[in-house]
Amino acid sequence: MTMTTPVQKERHPLVELQGVTKVYGRGTAAMQALRGIDLRIDEGEFVAVMGPSGSGKSTCMNILGCLDTPTEGKYLFKDVEVGTLNRNQRALLRRHQLGFVFQGFNLLNRTSALENVELPLIYRGIKAEERRSRAGRALAAVGLSDWEHHTPGELSGGQQQRVAIARAIVTEPAVLLADEPTGNLDTARSIEIMELLTAFNRNLGITIIMVTHEQEMAQFAGRVVQFRDGLVWADKSNAEVY
Amino acid sequence: MLTNTLLLALREIRRNVLRSFLTILGIVIGVSAVIVMVTIGGGATAQVTEQIAALGSNLLMIRVGQHMGPGQTSAAPSFQIADVHAISREIPAITAAAPSSSQKVTAVYGNANWSTMATGVDNEFFKVRNWTVQSGRRFLDTELRSGKAVCIIGATVVKELFGRQAPLDNKIRLGNFSCQIVGVLEAKGQSTFGSDQDDLVLVPLRTLQRRISGNKDISLIQVSVAEGRSTDKAKSDIEYLLRERRHISGSESDNFQVMDMKEITKMLTGTTQILTTLLGAVAAVSLLVGGIGIMNIMLVSVTERTREIGIRLAIGALEREVLLQFLVEAVVLSSFGGLIGILLALSASVGLANLLKIPFIFNPGIMVVAFLFSAAVGVIFGFFPAKKAARLDPIDALRHE
Numbered sequence: 271m272t273m274t275t276p277v278q279k280e281r282h283p284l285v286e287l288q289g290v291t292k293v294y295g296r297g298t299a300a301m302q303a304l305r306g307i308d309l310r311i312d313e314g315e316f317v318a319v320m321g322p323s324g325s326g327k328s329t330c331m332n333i334l335g336c337l338d339t340p341t342e343g344k345y346l347f348k349d350v351e352v353g354t355l356n357r358n359q360r361a362l363l364r365r366h367q368l369g370f371v372f373q374g375f376n377l378l379n380r381t382s383a384l385e386n387v388e389l390p391l392i393y394r395g396i397k398a399e400e401r402r403s404r405a406g407r408a409l410a411a412v413g414l415s416d417w418e419h420h421t422p423g424e425l426s427g428g429q430q431q432r433v434a435i436a437r438a439i440v441t442e443p444a445v446l447l448a449d450e451p452t453g454n455l456d457t458a459r460s461i462e463i464m465e466l467l468t469a470f471n472r473n474l475g476i477t478i479i480m481v482t483h484e485q486e487m488a489q490f491a492g493r494v495v496q497f498r499d500g501l502v503w504a505d506k507s508n509a510e511v512y
Numbered sequence: 513m514l515t516n517t518l519l520l521a522l523r524e525i526r527r528n529v530l531r532s533f534l535t536i537l538g539i540v541i542g543v544s545a546v547i548v549m550v551t552i553g554g555g556a557t558a559q560v561t562e563q564i565a566a567l568g569s570n571l572l573m574i575r576v577g578q579h580m581g582p583g584q585t586s587a588a589p590s591f592q593i594a595d596v597h598a599i600s601r602e603i604p605a606i607t608a609a610a611p612s613s614s615q616k617v618t619a620v621y622g623n624a625n626w627s628t629m630a631t632g633v634d635n636e637f638f639k640v641r642n643w644t645v646q647s648g649r650r651f652l653d654t655e656l657r658s659g660k661a662v663c664i665i666g667a668t669v670v671k672e673l674f675g676r677q678a679p680l681d682n683k684i685r686l687g688n689f690s691c692q693i694v695g696v697l698e699a700k701g702q703s704t705f706g707s708d709q710d711d712l713v714l715v716p717l718r719t720l721q722r723r724i725s726g727n728k729d730i731s732l733i734q735v736s737v738a739e740g741r742s743t744d745k746a747k748s749d750i751e752y753l754l755r756e757r758r759h760i761s762g763s764e765s766d767n768f769q770v771m772d773m774k775e776i777t778k779m780l781t782g783t784t785q786i787l788t789t790l791l792g793a794v795a796a797v798s799l800l801v802g803g804i805g806i807m808n809i810m811l812v813s814v815t816e817r818t819r820e821i822g823i824r825l826a827i828g829a830l831e832r833e834v835l836l837q838f839l840v841e842a843v844v845l846s847s848f849g850g851l852i853g854i855l856l857a858l859s860a861s862v863g864l865a866n867l868l869k870i871p872f873i874f875n876p877g878i879m880v881v882a883f884l885f886s887a888a889v890g891v892i893f894g895f896f897p898a899k900k901a902a903r904l905d906p907i908d909a910l911r912h913e
Contacts, residue, residue, distance in 0.1 A: 335826070338907060358831060361828050361829065364827065365827065368828075370826050372910065376819065376822075376823050376910065378820055379527075380527045380528075381523065381527060392516050393516075393829050393833065395516065
């Protein structure tokens with residue numbers, strides 16, 4: 271992990287959407303979720319994605335997360351066009367480049383915090399010893415060293431989300447995609463989570479793209495992208511917004 | 513990759529101990545049922561074979577009529593004593609030929625009476641059947657010639673009529689005459705089909721013919737072939753001789769039957785083997801049902817774990833890794849069921865063998881087959897649910913409640 275701050279770093283485009291559209295269904299039942307999006311996010315950025323429901327932000331996140339492909343247009347991830355990759359190639363891209371944090375935490379039940387964090391390392395084929403020590407370090411980084419052997423049922427919501435963040439950063443991904451990470455938490459817990467994400471962004475240089483409904487949480491990001499009716503309606507740095 | 517998958521599968525099974533156990537219950541029962549059936553059947557067959565082997569491998573049984581199937585025999589004239597003499601005179605390969613004829617009688621001693629089989633024999637009987645008189649003596653030549661009222665009784669008859677009293681030299685009543693006990697046979701125990709070999713009274717052949725059956729018929733001739741001589745040759749020689757004596761022309765089929773050990777064994781074990789096969793087949797069906805149980809639970813498990821599969825796919829699991837995980841889970845479960853089934857079957861077989869008084873025969877072949885079969889059940893019935901899991905769309909799966 272390198273200790274660079276985004277300000278000092280020369281910026282490279284990490285992900286780039288070019289005229290991306292997404293249509294669900296066919297004929298009269300067709301629903302156009304994205305109507306032509308152009309968006310470039312550079313390495314080391316912390317971007318908040320906002321917008322009312324149905325504005326296309328979730329669809330955009332699915333495409334950015336390589337879970338879905340555009341109907342038209344190009345999605346470049348580190349200059350690779352994701353639309354041309356097959357299901358398995360996209361899975362490998364997610365495995366090696368991406369980390370996910372969800373609103374509902376999405377941890378495996380009845381599985382200890384440590385084993386949850388180990389999961390992505392298992393798919394990377396990392397040996398047991400290294401796997402355990404890396405998972406332990408990731409849990410320490412989110413302040414849960416003492417909770418390694420607790421299952422999600424024995425943890426609070428805030429703690430569960432911190433386990434999920436540890437699981438996302440344990441592989442040192444290029445991008446962390448967070449879908450309303452504070453949606454199920456109270457304000458105090460939400461601020462703790464945002465402080466953690468900010469720290470990982472500043473200290474480890476992990477690019478973060480986060481969907482949120484709350485202005486308060488968006489303030490932690492360096493840039494805010496607003497969606498409306500399947501289009502990017504506003505894209506401003508935080509200095510301009512507030 | 514396989515060790516990782518195994519790790520994931522084991523973690524999954526450990527996460528749901530109760531459900532895993534219930535899932536494999538069908539396999540456990542199926543596997544143990546198959547093994548128990550085959551083991552017990554094998555034991556029963558072995559016991560029959562052993563009892564027949566105890567008769568001596570060189571025994572031939574010559575019976576009147578042709579065996580047409582279970583319990584059916586075609587009618588034909590009986591043998592006469594002259595046939596027995598002709599066999600011992602003209603077939604050099606045999607050491608003894610023992611005629612016998614049996615009749616059901618009621619034996620009475622004091623207040624006790626017992627329905628048993630009176631068998632008329634001569635002293636050759638002891639030789640061919642390899643049976644010894646435990647106390648007392650065999651028949652004297654004079655007794656055999658004159659048809660004297662003497663008898664040698666089996667252990668069951670002793671028990672039923674005399675209890676703990678010494679039977680020798682006492683007189684018992686057989687039908688309408690009384691006869692003196694001159695000997696007691698050593699006990700041979702039950703035969704496989706529940707018939708008691710010791711439930712008989714031996715009398716001189718002539719005594720039986722004169723005083724009980726009232727004719728000169730002989731229904732069975734038992735022959736022992738000399739050591740080192742071919743039983744097949746002796747058998748065909750006897751057949752040739754008897755056809756001639758019974759005036760059977762070339763085109764007619766035999767109206768008697770010479771059975772060697774192989775045929776006697778086949779006749780006696782036939783029923784056991786049919787039963788074993790049938791019960792084994794029923795047990796195999798239960799194994800199939802067990803497999804369907806696994807598929808059922810795996811399908812439920814895929815639905816229940818849709819969100820988890822979504823997480824795995826989002827994290828970067830490949831389609832084939834999810835497939836393999838579920839498949840390995842099914843196979844580990846079913847082979848585990850197979851192992852437990854084998855252990856259960858071993859203890860059940862030992863217990864049941866003791867209960868049924870048949871030998872327990874360890875059969876490693878059927879264990880291996882049952883284990884492989886249970887693993888195969890896992891592969892076959894685990895594949896469809898695993899495929900279903902692997903094909904899930906990660907976005908839909910993550911949204912699944």
